[in-house]
Amino acid sequence: MAKKLGDTVNVDRLLDLAADRSRAAKTELTNAIVDLFLPERHRLSDHQRAMMTDVLRKLIGSLEIEVRQYLVEALLRGPDPLPELQSVLANDEIEVAQAVLERSKVLQDQDLIDVVLRRAEEHRMAIALRNDVSAAVAEALVEKAGPDVIEALIRNPDATLSRRAMEMLVAESKRFDRFQEPLLSRADLPPELAYRMYWWVSAALRDYILKRFEIDPGKIDALIQSAARRGIAAHEIDNKLEERAMRLAERLHELDDLTDDFIRASLRQSRISLFVAGLAVRAKIDFATSWAIVSDPGVDSMVVLLRAIDMPRDMAASILMLMQRLRDGTHPQPPEALVIAMEAFDRMEIAGARSVLQLWRLDRQYRTAIDEVAAGAN
Structure with missing residues (x-):
């Protein structure tokens, strides 16, 4: 049976603490209210939760920083994250806001963008270091933040950079040399922007050398052009996300670390390329085939x-359930889809599944030709 608010704390005591302006009273009040929110056994109603959120919101400004920091940690660890309160704390002093900005899972893009636009550079840095930075938030950072924050954003592999943001960063890298290396190291840098960067960096290097040394321009052009082309080729080959993922998966397999748990964790963390690569390496098929299987709206394959x-x-x-959740926005499945899929899994013999796998291991063009011949025969 759910406990009532009065069963868990003395309401009169809360009112007395709220009226007391001492630090000790404010600390005790905060602890009392946080205790109401966090333990699952209390099961606060929506009305009680709203009331407590309102009380804390009004009190936050008068609480000591240490108390507010404690409140942040309690909210981040607890089962009831209270998004409205976290949004308020995200706009607090950086000593309080940093943990919320870096670790909160409930702040929406608009919450983060508001912080980018209104708060100090330290707040922007915390956002740039998040494990998930959306394209919209990244664009706000690119437009508003200083060089230190932007460099941190570029170096964050979990930041999603839109084409527009990439173009702005490539243009800015002419003024800020330190953007160049991390930009060229990003797997999602569009090839044409990479080419543009390589060539204008090469042109700037040519100008620098010719102004300081007496060297035949023709020889310099040949050397710089050769180096730029090697860099472009390396970018095309080495910086593709799927190739990075395949190399990592192959290495993990060599170390016996490409486990079932690792593959599921990759999917749960939305590291789709690594999930696809892990399946590909375990099945000894290429990335493209594995990707086609994973991206197929059906689940038979x-x-x-x-x-x-x-x-x-x-x-x-567990994996099929996670995939179903990820697809709900684009290819929603009926509730019984998972049950049907698992019934098929139970009926299938491993030997039969592996015979299909042998076909998937053939060259894709060869498989296409086989399918075309079979279709013609029918």
Whole structure:
């Protein structure tokens, strides 16, 4: 039976603490209210939660920094994150706001953009270091933040940079040399922007050398052009996300660390390229084939793949459930889809699944030709 507010704390005591302006009273009041929010056994109603959120919002400005920091940690660790309160704390002094800005899972893009526009550079830096920076938030940072924050954003592999943001950063890298290396290291830098950067960096280097040394321009042009082309080729080959993911998955497999848990964790953390690469390496198929299986709105091929690599039943069900959640926005599935998929998984023999896998391991062009011949015969 859910406890009532009066069962968990003396309301008169709360009122007395709220009227007391001493630090000790404010600390005790905060602790009392946080205790109401966090333990699951209390099960506050929406009305009680709204009331407590309102009380804390009014008190925050008068609480000591240490108390507000404690409140932040309690909210980030607790089962009831109170988004409205976290939004208020995200606009607090950086000593309080930093943990919220870096670690909160409930702040919306607009909350973060508001902080970018209104708060200090330290707040922007905390946002740039988040594990997930959306394209909209990244654009706000690029437009508003200083060089230190922008460099941190560029170096953050979990930041999503739109084409517009990339173009602005490439243009800015002419003024700020330190943007160049991390930009060229990003797997998502569009090839044409990479080419543009390589060539104007090369042109700037040519101008620098010719102004300081008596060297035949023709020889310098040949050397610089050769170096730029090698850099462009390296960018095309080495900086593709799928190739990075495949190299990592292959290395993990060599170390016996490409486990079922790792593959599921990659999907849960939305590291889709690593998830696809992990399946590809375990199944000994190429990335493109694995990607086609994972991105197929149906799950038949995915069921075959999971069975072929001997994925345990509970792990397979967990992976299929995670995939279903990720697809709900683009390819919603009926509630019974997972049950049907697992019934197919249970019926399928590993030997039969692996015979299909052998076909998937063939060259894609060869497989296409086989399918065309089979279609013609029918």
